[in-house]
Amino acid sequence: MTNNYELYKVFYWAAKTGSLTQAAKALYLTQPSVSHAIKQLEERIGVTLFYRNSKGVSLTQEGKILFSYIEQSQILISLAEEKMVALKNLDSGELRIGGSDSLFKHYLLPFLEDFHVKYPGIKLHLNHGTTPEVISYLKEGRIDLGVVRMPIFDSQLEVTESIELQDCFVAGERYAELKGQALSMEQLMEYPVILFSRNSRVRMAITELFEKYGHELKPDIEVGSVDLLIEFAKRGLGISYVTREFVAKELKEGSLFEIELDVEIPPSKVGLMVMRNMPISAAATRFIEVVH
Amino acid sequence: MTNNYELYKVFYWAAKTGSLTQAAKALYLTQPSVSHAIKQLEERIGVTLFYRNSKGVSLTQEGKILFSYIEQSQILISLAEEKMVALKNLDSGELRIGGSDSLFKHYLLPFLEDFHVKYPGIKLHLNHGTTPEVISYLKEGRIDLGVVRMPIFDSQLEVTESIELQDCFVAGERYAELKGQALSMEQLMEYPVILFSRNSRVRMAITELFEKYGHELKPDIEVGSVDLLIEFAKRGLGISYVTREFVAKELKEGSLFEIELDVEIPPSKVGLMVMRNMPISAAATRFIEVVH
DNA sequence: GTTAGTCATAGATATGGTCTATATCTCCTC
DNA sequence: GAGGAGATATAGACCATATCTATGACTAAC
Numbered sequence: 284m285t286n287n288y289e290l291y292k293v294f295y296w297a298a299k300t301g302s303l304t305q306a307a308k309a310l311y312l313t314q315p316s317v318s319h320a321i322k323q324l325e326e327r328i329g330v331t332l333f334y335r336n337s338k339g340v341s342l343t344q345e346g347k348i349l350f351s352y353i354e355q356s357q358i359l360i361s362l363a364e365e366k367m368v369a370l371k372n373l374d375s376g377e378l379r380i381g382g383s384d385s386l387f388k389h390y391l392l393p394f395l396e397d398f399h400v401k402y403p404g405i406k407l408h409l410n411h412g413t414t415p416e417v418i419s420y421l422k423e424g425r426i427d428l429g430v431v432r433m434p435i436f437d438s439q440l441e442v443t444e445s446i447e448l449q450d451c452f453v454a455g456e457r458y459a460e461l462k463g464q465a466l467s468m469e470q471l472m473e474y475p476v477i478l479f480s481r482n483s484r485v486r487m488a489i490t491e492l493f494e495k496y497g498h499e500l501k502p503d504i505e506v507g508s509v510d511l512l513i514e515f516a517k518r519g520l521g522i523s524y525v526t527r528e529f530v531a532k533e534l535k536e537g538s539l540f541e542i543e544l545d546v547e548i549p550p551s552k553v554g555l556m557v558m559r560n561m562p563i564s565a566a567a568t569r570f571i572e573v574v575h
Numbered sequence: 576m577t578n579n580y581e582l583y584k585v586f587y588w589a590a591k592t593g594s595l596t597q598a599a600k601a602l603y604l605t606q607p608s609v610s611h612a613i614k615q616l617e618e619r620i621g622v623t624l625f626y627r628n629s630k631g632v633s634l635t636q637e638g639k640i641l642f643s644y645i646e647q648s649q650i651l652i653s654l655a656e657e658k659m660v661a662l663k664n665l666d667s668g669e670l671r672i673g674g675s676d677s678l679f680k681h682y683l684l685p686f687l688e689d690f691h692v693k694y695p696g697i698k699l700h701l702n703h704g705t706t707p708e709v710i711s712y713l714k715e716g717r718i719d720l721g722v723v724r725m726p727i728f729d730s731q732l733e734v735t736e737s738i739e740l741q742d743c744f745v746a747g748e749r750y751a752e753l754k755g756q757a758l759s760m761e762q763l764m765e766y767p768v769i770l771f772s773r774n775s776r777v778r779m780a781i782t783e784l785f786e787k788y789g790h791e792l793k794p795d796i797e798v799g800s801v802d803l804l805i806e807f808a809k810r811g812l813g814i815s816y817v818t819r820e821f822v823a824k825e826l827k828e829g830s831l832f833e834i835e836l837d838v839e840i841p842p843s844k845v846g847l848m849v850m851r852n853m854p855i856s857a858a859a860t861r862f863i864e865v866v867h
Numbered sequence: 868g869t870t871a872g873t874c875a876t877a878g879a880t881a882t883g884g885t886c887t888a889t890a891t892c893t894c895c896t897c
Numbered sequence: 898g899a900g901g902a903g904a905t906a907t908a909g910a911c912c913a914t915a916t917c918t919a920t921g922a923c924t925a926a927c
Contacts, residue, residue: 288580289915291652303874316916318874328659331854337873337924344669344719344856345662352655356648360583363644367620370637377636424626427636562623564636581884595905608885610905615884629893629904 293320294332295357298350302339369404371565377406378566381417382430383483385509389529390446390553391430394574405566413482421558427567429556432484441559444552445574449527450485452476452542453534457519465543468498475521477512478502488551489524496546513539585612586624587649590642594631661696663857669698670858673709674722675775677801681821682738682845683722686866697858705774713850719859721848724776733851737866739842741819742777744768744834745826749811757835760790767813769804770794780843781816788838805831 296306297317307317321340325332332346342350369375378398382391387409399407410417410426417429418437435442452471454461461474478500479486493500503521506512513530516523517538533539555571557563563571588598589609599609613632617624624638634642661667670690674683679701691699702709702718709721710729727734744763746753753766770792771778785792795813798804805822808815809830825831847863849855855863 287915288584288652292580304872312915313917314874315876315918318876319915322875328656329663330659330857334853335874339873343854345659348658348662349655352651352658356651356655359644359648359651360580363641363648364620366640366644367622367637370640371621561626562635565622579884596903604884605886606905607887607907610907611884614906627905631904 290320290324290327291353292357293317294324294349295353297321297333297340298342298346299354300339301341304339373402373566373569374404376404376564376566377408378428378564378570379408379410379426380428380430380570381410381412381420381426383413383417383432384411385526385529386430386432386553387411389509389526390448391574394570398570398573402566402569414484415482418556421556427557427564428570431554431556432488433552433554435554435556439559440556442554442556443571443575445555447550447552448529449550450489450524450548451527452522452524452544453516453530453539454522454542455517455519455539458522458542459540461542462540465545467545468493468496468500471522471542471544472498472500475503476500477504477506477515477521477523479509479512479524480505480507485524485526485551489548492546492548582612582616582619583645584649585609586616586641587645589613589625589632590634590638591646592631593633596631665694665858665861666696668696668856668858669700670720670856670862671700671702671718672720672722672862673702673704673712673718675705675709675724676703677818677821678722678724678845679703681801681818682740683866686862690862690865694858694861706776707774710848713848719849719856720862723846723848724780725844725846727846727848731851732848735847735849735863735867737845737847739844740821741842742781742816742840743819744814744816744836745808745822745831746814746834747809747811747831750814750834751832753834754832757837759837760785760788760792763814763834763836764790764792767795768792769796769798769807769813769815771801771804771816772797772799777816777818777843781840784838784840 293306293310293312296309297303300306300309303317303321304314306312307314310317321333328349330345330349331343332349333340334343366375380391387395395407395409398405408426410420412420414431414435417426417431418435418440420426421429422439429440430445432448433442433444454474458474478489490500504515506515509525509529512523512525513533515521516525517533522542527534527541530539534541555574557567557571585598585602585604588601589595592598592601595609595613596606598604599606602609613625620641622637622641623635624641625632626635658667672679672683679687687699687701690697700718702712704712706723706727709718709723710727710732712718713721714731721732722737724740725734725736746766750766770781782792796807798807801817801821804815804817805825807813808817809825814834819826819833822831826833847866849859849863
């Protein structure tokens with residue numbers, strides 16, 4: 284049976300209002316249209332659905348049975364349509380973001396807070412991972428949006444640049460002697476260096492910079508979180524390579540100080556990644572606007 | 576939102592098959608039609624529902640949410656359509672018949688039995704009542720079909736005549752003297768007469784016949800069931816007025832014999848009543864055919 | 868009888884669903 | 898890398914049919 288489901292909508296309203304005229308009004312149609320539609324439905328399924336009388340229409344036994352199904356069906360469609368409106372209006376839905384721990388903590392946190400206050404109906408899912416992990420989450424469709432350090436070269440991804448961050452070397456009081464100087468790479472390498480673990484983009488960037496000048500930068504200590512980078516430097520275990528913006532508090536209060544190099548460390552940008560040529564959810568679109 | 580629900584059918588199949596091409600086949604449409612329909616649905620609800628890729632299509636987050644509603648909705652419609660087919664094919668449904676006790680027992684029983692064996696999916700509801708009660712059941716829509724004695728004069732009813740029944744007076748061995756005679760009304764009235772209760776059509780008919788000849792037929796005993804009419808006559812409590820066909824067994828075995836009158840008692844027919852100008856259920860239609 | 872409300876019917880109209888033909892893209896094979 | 902086989906998208910023509918207007922038929926109420 285290959286019925287036009289539109290007829291069930293007409294049936295639903297005719298049954299619900301008990302009047303073809305009222306159904307026509309509800310559906311923004313004329314009464315003859317509704318009359319015709321009902322007749323057609325009856326012919327197609329081969330069952331008389333309504334008693335016609337001078338006051339309107341009422342369901343036959345068979346009509347009542349049909350209605351018990353169709354009513355549920357129509358209610359589900361109404362709920363679906365309401366839900367879609369809610370998703371579109373960001374009253375509902377979810378936003379799945381992938382990124383590094385430090386970016387979540389030091390960069391995204393205020394945006395996430397604002398977004399959550401403004402759109403409380405949207406559930407936030409934060410997936411921590413390294414840059415390659417985040418990229419694969421994106422490709423698997425497990426997240427809507429990835430937030431990582433630039434540069435990203437992947438033709439499947441569409442990257443929007445966000446703020447610029449400046450990485451730098453910092454140390455604590457133990458190396459106070461280095462304050463105000465501009466060290467060469469060789470000089471710096473005489474001190475114990477603390478770097479983030481191997482697969483980090485920041486680590487790769489600084490390693491490459493040193494290589495460019497013919498040096499191999501090997502850390503004395505390798506850690507897995509920005510918090511430890513900061514903590515170790517503070518305690519004088521060595522010189523940490525961190526993002527300046529993420530240690531703003533420590534620099535200000537003086538528990539850390541920046542060690543200048545005689546070569547310029549190029550700044551790096553934060554990139555917001557989504558899949559290229561893939562539709563983006565309303566929530567992700569809005570979040571990118573907010574961050575941008 | 577005044578969407579064409581037909582689009583949800585297309586959406587359902589596209590999502591279910593994961594391919595616009597497959598959905599087109601399932602719906603006996605062409606692929607561009609389906610593509611266009613999906614695009615239209617997406618535009619109308621303002622949400623992208625599918626990722627298009629080279630292998631087919633897959634649902635976005637929002638699409639999945641929509642599908643969870645629409646799937647249920649479509650399943651209900653399918654069930655509804657199956658149910659309607661079952662009703663039409665008499666694999667399912669119910670048949671509500673109103674009639675007198677005696678007609679059910681002595682006339683309808685074999686038909687009901689056959690009908691039930693042939694259409695086991697149809698539930699039978701038998702509503703006992705007097706002729707006026709049965710007519711009001713019909714008008715209230717509580718039964719589909721009424722089975723009563725003719726004649727019926729009611730312009731709202733459509734009556735189909737069924738078999739003819741002959742009423743007669745019968746007595747048991749106690750009145751054996753009356754065998755083979757043709758009694759006059761006066762003679763008969765000298766014996767105790769047992770009649771069915773007042774509101775019965777059979778009782779009315781015989782009372783009227785006597786009145787036509789100037790006699791008032793008053794029962795000595797009035798009972799409420801045909802079984803009692805028979806039982807009382809058998810036990811010699813008087814002469815019962817019964818339907819000959821309903822005492823066929825007793826007449827044959829000799830526990831009752833018929834008392835002939837010198838006037839002819841007109842036969843009466845059984846009528847099958849339905850509401851005029853009202854659609855009749857498939858089950859009722861079929862049952863009338865069977866009986867007829 | 869008249870009026871006002873039903874639903875049904877007939878015929879004209881035009882919306883829009885569907886088709887054919889073609890383009891574009893991706894993946895896979897050779 | 899060229900070519901083929903799949904997928905979906907797009908454009909434009911067509912025509913089926915949903916819808917409308919106008920009218921009829923019927924019922925209930927006044």
